[in-house]
Amino acid sequence: MKKVTIKDIAKMADVSTTTVSMVINNKANHISQDTIVRVMKVIKDTNYIPNGFARSMVTKKSHLIGLIIPDITNPYFAEMARHIEMEANAKGYNVILCNSDDEIENELKYIRLLKEKNIDGLILVSASLSLHSEVKELEANNIPVVILDRVKQYEKEHIIIFDNRKAGYMATDYLISQGHEHIACLIGPLGNDSTQERLLGHKKALLTHNYRANTERVFEGDYKVEGGYKAMKEILKTDATAVFVFNDYMAIGAYKAIYEANLSVPEDISIIGIDNLYLSSIINPQLTTIEQPAALMGEAAVKMLHQVIKGHDSYDKKACFDPKLIVRDSVKLIRE
Amino acid sequence: MKKVTIKDIAKMADVSTTTVSMVINNKANHISQDTIVRVMKVIKDTNYIPNGFARSMVTKKSHLIGLIIPDITNPYFAEMARHIEMEANAKGYNVILCNSDDEIENELKYIRLLKEKNIDGLILVSASLSLHSEVKELEANNIPVVILDRVKQYEKEHIIIFDNRKAGYMATDYLISQGHEHIACLIGPLGNDSTQERLLGHKKALLTHNYRANTERVFEGDYKVEGGYKAMKEILKTDATAVFVFNDYMAIGAYKAIYEANLSVPEDISIIGIDNLYLSSIINPQLTTIEQPAALMGEAAVKMLHQVIKGHDSYDKKACFDPKLIVRDSVKLIRE
DNA sequence: CTGAAAGCGCTAACAT
């Protein structure tokens, strides 16, 4: 079946391609109603769909945006991606999904591919600051980038962040308010900015309450279930009565370690997480956590990107979302 | 910054665009090493990246494939999507992610958009048979489609399916083998083919063992946590000692209903699921389930699609994956 | 209100 082109339509409707083009693109202000109807009919009849390549070639717009994200399998990112896709769609874009596994080589490879695909913009969820120059280059090539989550470069423009330090403070402060004195910390990879920020907040809370902020109680995880599980096994050997797990996904792993040891949350040990995954309210006991609004952040990223693509200039060039304490059942109140 | 084109490269390297084109596309068999090196250098120096539009316009290939999936937030689909993306990438494609929420209007809208984007092929995870004519039309337009999961149209080509009937049989058979006599069924939406097939398998197992296969014990869910939770509350009012939950995601919701009722799995009630999500081995107690290999199925879909795109013809035009019983801790052995 | 024609950046015959 030969593909029908704008020329065919023009011929069949007995008009020029210009006219057809105009009615397709809703620029038919100066075209008679008669002609419009006639052209439309031919388009319907032939099932004509304009060729995006040809179109993009002249307009320089692909209506495609790239999304580089560590791993769609992680519920936090899945939630984010879902809302990014929805918002993008509402704004007329399709999104190209790229799982980087947080490997810089993958990110670089994807950036190259996406550039070749002429994406209109990129949303980057990455822990690698090293990408800085790549981002600069993209922007120089007129491909806007918004960096989402996991950045501390407050000075940069076009970023959507979360106040990780405040989140770290909040979680720790809450644990202390419930009477906990031996608080362990199940952190993410140390090289990660979010980890550093959350840790800073944690220490500040400790110090504020005149606790010692030593490093004996911090255990490194990987922001995944497996890492939470393993680190928790170690923590169980200590005298900690509560643990601040740096994300909910690891907390799920921590739960597993705990009930495998025949212990229970929060009776034997209290847990607080960060993220407020959907799952966090489903597991038993329901997880007390600090909400990080993945959905809103994803939407904000698309909105910002859209503004940049449109060439607007009257919008906030950075957004920072605030943490919120969600009290549920995984932290025990200890009386002194 | 003016975008550098193949012409610029040609001029700078003092060759024709053809030559440049050839070295870019590794078709430089007949080009002197000397020239190649010179051209390459210019390309590196200028950071030249070919314009995908122009290229695609003549080659008719976008190296983009569409993925229409109900909801990336569902761990089963996330797993599938992850592996689809990986395999696609290995084969040189990028994937456009579309969440349909299983709504046919969304699917239709996406199909239209994707057609306009000139995707090389489409992987469709959909429950709507009604899409049949759309698929036919895509294929007529030379855009291959492989339908993944949730189909019963064994007669169609280019499908990747799972033997849902066998899965239904297996789960029920196992429950019976453990001595359960009052088995409830927490099914998915009735309109769904997978649901129907699993139900058929379930009934067959019941009949085979001389049990009565009535409908009093079947409760409809939605394949999501929420539906599992709600339906389980109802099931708890019956005399069922075991429930066959039609997917693991609902089983997670069912668990919640159970411990909210202060009951426990498997002491008070046994649960078996389908899918074998990653989470299924993490929750407490670990879920006994029937494995459905989402990752493998996703990969198989990409491989098949690739074959069709390439115009090959010596490959299996349908693949059916087999269920596998994964025994863990959520089913109690009842002695008679 | 409508049409002619240039050109977007690239590939692939076809020449040489």
Place this chain on the structure above:
DNA sequence: ATGTTAGCGCTTTCAG
């Protein structure tokens, strides 16, 4: 071993 050139299908001045 390398160059010339004709499109690919569309949008967009510029004319009328």
